Amino acid sequence: MAAPKFVPTDPTDQVRSYQSPPRREASWLADRPGDLDGRQPEGERLGTPGPDQGYALKLAESFRGKLTLRTGESESDAIAGGSAIAMKRSGLFGRAPVVHDLRVGLGIWGFLDDDPADELVAVRKEWFEEVHHVHHYEELRRIADAATEELLRLPHDEILRRHAEDWRSCLDLNV
16 A cells, blocks of 8 residues: 655565465356346347447547538537447447548548538438437437448448448438
8 A cells, every 4th residue: 555755664664565366266157237148149229349439439529620510410419420330330340449430430421521412411410319318329329220231341431432422322211
């Protein structure tokens, strides 16, 4: 335990450090309430788990002030939706999010375009409304699920090129 400098100590005392027990009495079992028995569950609206997913939120902050928003759109909503797609994409590859995942997530919804299509803006105004609030999980999942797994497995520059050619080819609006 650290002590203030004014506390007298004997310079010949042995410094204590942490020592773990020499062995465990029994093997470890997944028997706590939150432990999963087997693999991560899969199914509708369960998302795509991956390591360090929350890092996407930190990366997303670097896009603040750089997004193309129209009247009535919220930057926090755009970042939440883009981050959800970034987390899905990185989870598909079994890695933590990187900035290119955010570029894809924000890009396919036109938030990085100079002049997004009016039809796309109309869709995202409806879909992105208030999704940055935690109680809008279903709506956030809908945004992430609109980007198909097949699309998200492509290289990020290919995804953005497809979006530039035809934004509809990047989103499944029937989810």
